[in-house]
Amino acid sequence: MSTPVSGTEGYAEAADELFRRYEGIAAADAHRAILHLIPRSPCRVLDIGSGTGRDAAWFASLGHRVVAIEPTDALRLPAMALHPSPAIEWLNDSLPDLALLRSRGERFDLVMLTAVWMHLDQVLRQRAMPNLADLMRDGGTIIMKIRHGPVPPGRRMFEISTEETIEHAGLYGLHQVFNLRTESSQEANRLAGVTWTSLALVKASK
Numbered sequence: 441m442s443t444p445v446s447g448t449e450g451y452a453e454a455a456d457e458l459f460r461r462y463e464g465i466a467a468a469d470a471h472r473a474i475l476h477l478i479p480r481s482p483c484r485v486l487d488i489g490s491g492t493g494r495d496a497a498w499f500a501s502l503g504h505r506v507v508a509i510e511p512t513d514a515l516r517l518p519a520m521a522l523h524p525s526p527a528i529e530w531l532n533d534s535l536p537d538l539a540l541l542r543s544r545g546e547r548f549d550l551v552m553l554t555a556v557w558m559h560l561d562q563v564l565r566q567r568a569m570p571n572l573a574d575l576m577r578d579g580g581t582i583i584m585k586i587r588h589g590p591v592p593p594g595r596r597m598f599e600i601s602t603e604e605t606i607e608h609a610g611l612y613g614l615h616q617v618f619n620l621r622t623e624s625s626q627e628a629n630r631l632a633g634v635t636w637t638s639l640a641l642v643k644a645s646k
């Protein structure tokens with residue numbers, strides 16, 4: 441059996457429940473805080489760790505072309521079946537290297553990392569950041585939604601310093617345009633002390 445991609449631990453086993461949970465929330469509600477940062481005219485979106493494909497389908501419905509990266513087969517394959525759209529390309533690739541995607545030399549206007557960054561340890565985040573910057577067009581935006589607080593059983597997750605992430609991103613020409621910390625919208629998680637950071641960074645135009 442091949443070694444699972446670091447960060448994906450626990451996802452395949454929970455796939456059925458995650459489809460129920462993630463698909464039960466409208467993407468526009470999940471992303472209410474950063475709606476104003478999503479381009480209105482059609483653009484190229486990269487959704488990394490696309491899970492059940494809810495967000496990829498939403499971006500496609502808004503007229504964008506989407507590349508959805510998801511290394512967990514038990515999520516990506518049913519996601520493709522649930523959200524068939526010619527505007528979405530699904531790829532089995534992963535952070536930190538995104539080797540398959542990067543070999544194509546494409547650039548994106550919007551990169552989404554929703555509930556993914558905290559699955560990478562510091563070494564993997566160091567490797568991933570320049571690759572993310574490289575995938576963005578000048579003037580493009582990356583939006584990260586980062587979970588803080590107790591780690592769900594069976595998951596590989598790390599406490600991330602938002603300040604450190606902003607500083608690290610700055611080394612690759614990405615500067616902060618939005619930074620908001622909120623409580624979890626799910627009652628059980630809120631009571632357990634889960635909070636989220638929504639962070640948006642723009643790549644400087646040369």
Ligand SMILES: C[S@@+](CC[C@H](N)C(=O)[O-])C[C@H]1O[C@@H](n2cnc3c(N)ncnc32)[C@H](O)[C@@H]1O
Pocket residue numbers: 445446447448451462488489490491492494509510511512515533534535536553554555556559
């Ligand atoms: C909490 S889920 C979020 C799914 C989706 N973005 C959403 O918000 O509904 C985290 C996702 O990140 C994926 N993931 C974990 N480690 C990853 C890695 N190293 N590279 C890419 N995706 C990863 C998991 O397979 C899972 O689908």
